Each structure stands twice: as C-alpha cells, then as structure tokens.
Amino acid sequence: MKKVGIMAYGITPFTKEDQKIESILLKSAKNLFKNNPQINRNDIDAVLVSTNNNSKYLSPVLSEMIDIQPKIAHSIESLCNSGTNSIVSAYSYIASGLADMVLISGAERYDSPGQILEWDNSRGEYKHPIFWASIFTKSYKREFSISEEDLAIVPVKNHKQAKENPNAISNKIFSIQDVVNSKKLTEDIRLLDCSRPCTGSASIILASEATIRKNTDEPVWIAGIGQKTTSAGFTKNMSLSSMESTKLAGNAALKMANRTITDVDVAEIHDAFSVCEPMALESLGFSNLGNGINTIKELHETNNFKINPRGGLLGSGHPLGATGIAQTIEITQQIQSKANNRQVDNVNIGLVHNMSAAATSSTVLVLEK
Amino acid sequence: MKKVGIMAYGITPFTKEDQKIESILLKSAKNLFKNNPQINRNDIDAVLVSTNNNSKYLSPVLSEMIDIQPKIAHSIESLCNSGTNSIVSAYSYIASGLADMVLISGAERYDSPGQILEWDNSRGEYKHPIFWASIFTKSYKREFSISEEDLAIVPVKNHKQAKENPNAISNKIFSIQDVVNSKKLTEDIRLLDCSRPCTGSASIILASEATIRKNTDEPVWIAGIGQKTTSAGFTKNMSLSSMESTKLAGNAALKMANRTITDVDVAEIHDAFSVCEPMALESLGFSNLGNGINTIKELHETNNFKINPRGGLLGSGHPLGATGIAQTIEITQQIQSKANNRQVDNVNIGLVHNMSAAATSSTVLVLEK
Missing domain, CATH: 3.40.47.10 (Thiolase/Chalcone synthase)
Incomplete structure (x- = not known):
C-alpha cells in the first residue's frame, strides 16, 4: 500500500x-x-x-x-x-x-x-450519552471494585494536562475532592466526569x-488503521465494562503497523466520560483488565503526559466532528516534538483512539515518525 | 489501480x-x-x-x-x-x-x-432549487433560441420512459401541451419541468x-471516475447555460476509462429540471453546444431509451441520497441486459452523471462489461 x-x-x-x-x-x-x-x-x-x-x-x-x-x-x-x-x-x-x-x-x-441518540430505543427514555456512561460506570466500578474517588483521578489528571493546552476549553485544575463534590447528574456520574460539548x-x-x-x-506517517462497528445500541453489546470495538480496532491498527502496544510512546484516548479512559486503556492493552485506574494514577503521580497529553476530551472539550482530528494533530505534534509543555519524552510512535456511542464503533490510528 | x-x-x-x-x-x-x-x-x-x-x-x-x-x-x-x-x-x-x-x-x-439551499446568500431569498433552474432555463432558452415547447420534450420523453420502470414515482405519459399547460411556478419553470422529491x-x-x-x-466494472466541485453558489459560476463541473468530471472519467463519449451506449443524466438534460448532454459532449434538444427530440421520435432509460429524475422521482445509486443500478442493469422494456440495444459501456446544487459539483462514472 x-x-x-x-x-x-x-x-x-x-x-x-x-x-x-x-x-x-x-x-x-x-x-x-x-x-x-x-x-x-x-x-x-x-x-x-x-x-x-x-x-x-x-x-x-x-x-x-x-x-x-x-x-x-x-x-x-x-x-x-x-x-x-x-x-x-x-x-x-x-x-x-x-x-x-x-x-x-x-x-x-x-x-x-449529535449529542442525543434519538435512534436507540434500547435506551428507553434515556437517550443522552450520560446514561450509557452511567451504566458503564456502575458496571466498571462493581466489576473491579473501583470507588468514586479512584475514578476521579481521570478528570484530575486530564484537566491538569489541559492547562498546558492553549486550545482547551478548561484551564482549571481540580482535586479528587472537587470531582466527587461536583454536581451529581446520575447515580454514578458527576459533572466533572463529563466532557463538554x-x-x-x-x-x-x-x-x-x-x-x-x-x-x-x-x-x-499513518502506519496503522483499525476500525470496527459492533452495533448501534446496547442490545448487541456483550460487555458493559470493556470495549469490544476498541479492542478489535486497536489490534487491527497495531497489526497493520507491525507494532505492539508496548511500542506506543503517547496516546490520545476517547475519554468522553471518566470511565472511558481506564476501559479504553484496558481494551487497547495498555493496562491489564481492571488495572486502568492504577496506570492512570501512576502517570499522574509521575507527571507523565503519555495518555491524553492535550487533556483528553474531559479537559479539551468535545466538539464532536473536530475531536478525532484534534487528537490526530496532538499526536502529530508530539511526534514532531512540538507539544511545548505537554511534550512527552522520546516520542516515535503514537496512537489515536476515537469512538462513538457507547463504544459501539471505534477507530484506532498508529502514527510514526 | x-x-x-x-x-x-x-x-x-x-x-x-x-x-x-x-x-x-x-x-x-x-x-x-x-x-x-x-x-x-x-x-x-x-x-x-x-x-x-x-x-x-x-x-x-x-x-x-x-x-x-x-x-x-x-x-x-x-x-x-x-x-x-x-x-x-x-x-x-x-x-x-x-x-x-x-x-x-x-x-x-x-x-x-437537502432541498433548500440555506447557505447560499448569493441567491437572496430564492433558496429553493427551482430558482437556479429558472435562471438556467431563461439563460439557456435565450442563448440558443429554445422555446418552452422545445424544452418540454425532456419531461415528455422521460415520463414515457419512466412508464417502463416499475420503481418510478410517475406512471403517466404527458404531451408537449400537458407540459406547457402545467402549473406555472416561476416565469420559466412549470410543474412538469421539475423532478419530485x-x-x-x-x-x-x-x-x-x-x-x-x-x-x-x-x-x-467501474472503469472511469471523474469528480469536480467548482463552487457552492452562483457567485463563482462562469456560465449559466453550460455546466463546467460536469464537463471537467466527464472528461476525467472518460480519460480514466480510456474512452471517448462516442463509445458510450447508454447514460443516466441528472435531469433535476428539464433544462438540465440538454445542458448536461452538451457539457458531456453527447451533443454540440445548443443542440441538446435536437438530440433529445431524435431519441424520443425513434423511441431510443439511450438517455435516462429509467425515466431520469423527472420520471423516476428524486430521493436525493438514493438518486446516484439508483442511476448506477440502472446502468448496471442495462449492461447486464436486464432492463426489460427499458433495454437499450447492444450496451457495453454506460455513463452515470450525478450533480448537486446548480451543477456546482458533478460526479461522472463510466461502467463497462
């Protein structure tokens, strides 16, 4: 090719x-x-x-x-x-x-x-994405014994990173307490768990x-491409605490690039809601199942911007049609060592993960120098 | 390739x-x-x-x-x-x-x-496609001394052909008099000059x-592809009585297929309004400039279905997103000799012409056995 x-x-x-x-x-x-x-x-x-x-x-x-x-x-x-x-x-x-x-x-x-999923009758009246995120969050927390405070590390890390991104909608940093005290929107989701349209x-x-x-x-160079659509609604989803389309797209993209996940130096992950980041890290193979939050905590503690250097969707904001392109620009800048205060060390290979509608479809790109 | x-x-x-x-x-x-x-x-x-x-x-x-x-x-x-x-x-x-x-x-x-062109301020209040068609019609009639009766041959021929298409919205035949007596919508357009959404x-x-x-x-096989976008509105159109994007797309598609227009045995032409068919025939090279109506009259008189065998948009109806695909299916059936009463003799090579918004963009495909 x-x-x-x-x-x-x-x-x-x-x-x-x-x-x-x-x-x-x-x-x-x-x-x-x-x-x-x-x-x-x-x-x-x-x-x-x-x-x-x-x-x-x-x-x-x-x-x-x-x-x-x-x-x-x-x-x-x-x-x-x-x-x-x-x-x-x-x-x-x-x-x-x-x-x-x-x-x-x-x-x-x-x-x-594009914010409201009018077509998905499997969600009953609950057509706003916050409802699938709520179901994912409840399921993920229960399956892997993750607390609300554990999960709060995702927006804490990503808002911190967004502060170094001049194009991000957010320029505030938040503590774990800020996140768990932010407005409760559903039983499992608070305001700071959500990316902003x-x-x-x-x-x-x-x-x-x-x-x-x-x-x-x-x-x-675009070295690897993987895409997968598993369904359009909840009725066909097999798991509520992993992302099948992400897993398949990630494997395909790495295979095409002739790489493994350990070769990836920096990644943009589609953190539309807090729970999406650990789930995607696990589905892509960056972390073992149930271990995504530990990976994120470690990166946060060492001030390592490897995952979502521009602040993710949580910190940057989420203009739907622009998001996947903005993610790709960030990885391009990282590979070109042009990411200023967000720069990750020694970047040769980067990954973009962009998904839709409760991870019913995913795209993964592998970019290289 | x-x-x-x-x-x-x-x-x-x-x-x-x-x-x-x-x-x-x-x-x-x-x-x-x-x-x-x-x-x-x-x-x-x-x-x-x-x-x-x-x-x-x-x-x-x-x-x-x-x-x-x-x-x-x-x-x-x-x-x-x-x-x-x-x-x-x-x-x-x-x-x-x-x-x-x-x-x-x-x-x-x-x-x-998709029927209303909200974005095109060059049209003032006249955002419905009927207004560009009206301008094209006036210009074309004036430039080539074409009468209302001359132009009426287009819907007459295409409704006749649509009668042999079981999927067409129209199953009536009309005379020249029916067309020129149909409801006047603008100074130059009557109801039967319009394709129906x-x-x-x-x-x-x-x-x-x-x-x-x-x-x-x-x-x-798809042997040739040509596409061109010249503008999005009237402000950049050079001519009101020919179709620049169609000409360029047609030339590119024939070049890729290594064919000339005389090799084409059957064609689907985007006759959103009566005037579009002769204009497109001329821009594609089927007819000399100003001679499209004579070509259409001759085809009608000899009952030759070469142009728009399924009845065109005028006879078949125009479900916007489906039209280009329906045109391609018709040419495929013609090449496969499966077009029943609409079948044109000895079809080896067919052409699809599909355009948007006052011919500001066009696609031409050349299909072959």
Whole structure:
C-alpha cells in the first residue's frame, strides 16, 4: 500500500461561542494555510468535512471560502468518531491514487445535534450519552471494585494536562475532592466526569509520500488503521465494562503497523466520560483488565503526559466532528516534538483512539515518525 | 489501480410514503440480500450510507439491522450527488486495500432537508432549487433560441420512459401541451419541468475483482471516475447555460476509462429540471453546444431509451441520497441486459452523471462489461 502521511494542520481554541458552522470550519483551515505558506492550495484534490451539524453541502462551501475547486467534496458523519472516519477516508483516496492531497476539516457547534441518540430505543427514555456512561460506570466500578474517588483521578489528571493546552476549553485544575463534590447528574456520574460539548474546529492535510517530502521536513506517517462497528445500541453489546470495538480496532491498527502496544510512546484516548479512559486503556492493552485506574494514577503521580497529553476530551472539550482530528494533530505534534509543555519524552510512535456511542464503533490510528 | 466492480444491488419503489429513514434504508438492503443469497454478508467490510437526512449514526444502525459488524461505517452527504460520492468513496476503500466488499445504501424521505439551499446568500431569498433552474432555463432558452415547447420534450420523453420502470414515482405519459399547460411556478419553470422529491432507497455492493468473480457471472466494472466541485453558489459560476463541473468530471472519467463519449451506449443524466438534460448532454459532449434538444427530440421520435432509460429524475422521482445509486443500478442493469422494456440495444459501456446544487459539483462514472 502507498505511504500516506500528515503534511499540515490547523486548529482553533475550543470554546462555548455561538458561531455559524461555516465560520468555525473556515477558521482552522485558514490557520492551516497561514502556518504552511509553502502549500499550493490548488493542489488539494479532495475536501472532506467532518461534522454532525445539519447544514448541507459544507465541503463545497468551505472549498469556495478558501478559493479552491477540488475534485472530491462531501461531508462525513459518524457521531463522535466522524473525525477519524474522515481521516481514514482521505487515506484511502490517496492510497488508491484517486487523490494526492486531501484537506480534512472537522467542526462542531456547542449545540451539536449529535449529542442525543434519538435512534436507540434500547435506551428507553434515556437517550443522552450520560446514561450509557452511567451504566458503564456502575458496571466498571462493581466489576473491579473501583470507588468514586479512584475514578476521579481521570478528570484530575486530564484537566491538569489541559492547562498546558492553549486550545482547551478548561484551564482549571481540580482535586479528587472537587470531582466527587461536583454536581451529581446520575447515580454514578458527576459533572466533572463529563466532557463538554463545545464549539471548535480542526483541519489536517494528508498527502502521498512524494508530495509530503516536497512540502515538509517533519513528516508523520499513518502506519496503522483499525476500525470496527459492533452495533448501534446496547442490545448487541456483550460487555458493559470493556470495549469490544476498541479492542478489535486497536489490534487491527497495531497489526497493520507491525507494532505492539508496548511500542506506543503517547496516546490520545476517547475519554468522553471518566470511565472511558481506564476501559479504553484496558481494551487497547495498555493496562491489564481492571488495572486502568492504577496506570492512570501512576502517570499522574509521575507527571507523565503519555495518555491524553492535550487533556483528553474531559479537559479539551468535545466538539464532536473536530475531536478525532484534534487528537490526530496532538499526536502529530508530539511526534514532531512540538507539544511545548505537554511534550512527552522520546516520542516515535503514537496512537489515536476515537469512538462513538457507547463504544459501539471505534477507530484506532498508529502514527510514526 | 485494482479493478473494482459492482457485485449486487437492491432498490425500492420511489413513492410519497411517510416512512422512517431507518425503514427506508433497510428495504433496499434487504432487497439486495434477497436477490443475492450467494453473498455472505459477514464479508462486508464497510457500510456507507448516502443521505441528506438529519438522523445520525445511520450506518451502524443499518449494520445492526442487517446483522453485520463492518470495520468502516459512516454517512456521506453532498446534497443531490451524495450517492455517487459514496460509490467513489467505496471504490477508493477497495482500490486502496482497506476493504474488499462495501455496501452503499442511499435513502431519503420526501421531505428531505437537502432541498433548500440555506447557505447560499448569493441567491437572496430564492433558496429553493427551482430558482437556479429558472435562471438556467431563461439563460439557456435565450442563448440558443429554445422555446418552452422545445424544452418540454425532456419531461415528455422521460415520463414515457419512466412508464417502463416499475420503481418510478410517475406512471403517466404527458404531451408537449400537458407540459406547457402545467402549473406555472416561476416565469420559466412549470410543474412538469421539475423532478419530485420522494421517498426511496437504493443499495449496491462494490467489491474487488477476485470477490466479484467468485460471486457473480455478470460483473460490471467501474472503469472511469471523474469528480469536480467548482463552487457552492452562483457567485463563482462562469456560465449559466453550460455546466463546467460536469464537463471537467466527464472528461476525467472518460480519460480514466480510456474512452471517448462516442463509445458510450447508454447514460443516466441528472435531469433535476428539464433544462438540465440538454445542458448536461452538451457539457458531456453527447451533443454540440445548443443542440441538446435536437438530440433529445431524435431519441424520443425513434423511441431510443439511450438517455435516462429509467425515466431520469423527472420520471423516476428524486430521493436525493438514493438518486446516484439508483442511476448506477440502472446502468448496471442495462449492461447486464436486464432492463426489460427499458433495454437499450447492444450496451457495453454506460455513463452515470450525478450533480448537486446548480451543477456546482458533478460526479461522472463510466461502467463497462
């Protein structure tokens, strides 16, 4: 398969601002071009927009705003992992030869319609994601004898890390006590256990090897891709305390990259809620089953930013269509040693984990120098 | 590039029924599997849903309903050419090696939100597609001295052809007088000049050469692909009486297939409004500039179904996300000599033309035996 890599990126701060989706989209794309004046934007063959926004034809709209006329142009939606779905689609256009340079722009408003799972009747009236997170949390705590205080380490660590991320929605640090005293939303979920939907945008350009080498001295390659959809609702989920789609996607991505999980130096993990981080670490093989919280505590105590250096979804905020792209940008910056105060030591290989709807689907990417 | 072809298809009647989008989607997929019991549905790697519907996560929902667990799953939107954008995306997944067998299902409700062009301020208050069609019609009639009666041949021919299509929304034939006496909607557009938004679904499976050869004796190959987005609104359109994106997409698709337009035996043309058919025929090179109506008259008089055998959008109806897939199914059936009363003689090579929003973007596919 042809080598495909990351050539450029641009991102906006994640906020609660009320802006038009078109304006949000444009901002990160403009940022990308501003930071990369060497790129001839007329060489862009395809523009993929990642969003849950209901506006139509956003890819031609963005293309017109940035004054390009691509061949391929459409929007991609898969709830919270729309971003990595778009990146994998761009990869396939380049690997197949149908395109050479692809712009992927993800954007969302704080009031994204992707937050409510209207279609899932297996959840009865409880259609907000907080309800699956609540079920996961109860199940995970019971199965592995994890306390509320244990789990609180996840937002504590991730908000601390987000403080070093200038684009994060959060710039406060919190203690375990702050988390367990924050507003109780369900029996098992408190306010600080939740990532916040927000307004934000992230753009990235993928290109073929020859084009990357012409345009950047710091290429980052997509070495592994894994994707899996197990179901769309709870009715088909086998386990409530592990993530089957994440496990399968992670194995596939590492296999394609010819790596094992111990080779991974830094990872973005889809911590939509506190419980998701230890569950995903276990499903990906970073930790043994039931041991995710211990891994997280150890990283926190040693001030090691290996997991979710930008602050995760909990600390950065979660603009659905932009999240997977923002995660990929973070790992790219880590590999390029450009992550400033968030930089993890000696990063050669990084991993992105992006999932949707109670982990009913997952994408895992392995990026390399 | 790897050879990619069409392995199976399923379609529903196009109607005005009020059904849930999930039910509409499921129908054509079920139809596909019913007609192709040899297919092991667990071999499907990717499910792409083509729609303008605002419901989220429809690909995992469809996957769960048909009891499969694909790797890749998302929705694709590009207004009226969402369908062929999805087919090209599936092609790239297979050609790149990321997938071997891809199900593409397009569906729309009669009240699709993709009908109104909210974003295009260059149209002022006139956001319904009928207004761009009206401008195109006025311009085309003036530039080439075409009368209202001349243009009426398009719906007359296409409704006649739709009468032989059991899935078409229309089963009436109309005279030139019927068209020019139908309700006047704008100065230049009458009711019978318009395709009707409707409820319908179409599904298709694309696969690699080896898998196709194992599963069907009648393969149809995607030999050429062309896509182009020139703008998102009227502000950047150069001409109001030709289709630049269609011209560029058509040339690219024929070049990739190593064919010329005279090699094409049958074509589906995106006749969202009467004027679109002659304009597209000219932009694709089937007719000289200004001569499209003469071509259409000649085909009508000789009862030759070469252009829009299933009745086009005017006769079949236009369920936005399903249209490009339904067009591709028609050309596949024509190549397989399975089009019953609509069959064109000696079809080896067929062309699909699918466009969006005043021809600001176009996809052209060349299919071969």
